[in-house]
Amino acid sequence: MDVVHNDKMKLVVMAFDEGTGLSEHAAPGEAIIFALDGEGVIGYEGENHPIKAGENFHFAKAGLHSVTAVKKFKMALLLTLE
Numbered sequence: 001m002d003v004v005h006n007d008k009m010k011l012v013v014m015a016f017d018e019g020t021g022l023s024e025h026a027a028p029g030e031a032i033i034f035a036l037d038g039e040g041v042i043g044y045e046g047e048n049h050p051i052k053a054g055e056n057f058h059f060a061k062a063g064l065h066s067v068t069a070v071k072k073f074k075m076a077l078l079l080t081l082e
Helices: none
Strands: 001-003 007-015 023-026 031-044 047-052 054-058 064-080
Touching: 047 054
Parallel strands: none
Antiparallel strands: 001 007, 007 064, 023 064, 031 047, 031 054, 031 064
């Protein structure tokens, strides 16, 4: 669900069931993932990074990343588009 979307930034809330997620793709801008609930794994530039509620993860523009829910996982994504 898009919370905010304009030409400079995007804030999105996403929820995934266990075992689902986003396949690897490049970020169109710098981004921060805020883990809101559950547990997931952020794949970033060939390495896996576990993440759980209360933690965050930053990635650079054009960074290859993926998201996989280990348990039900809810996150917010803040993306800069400049």
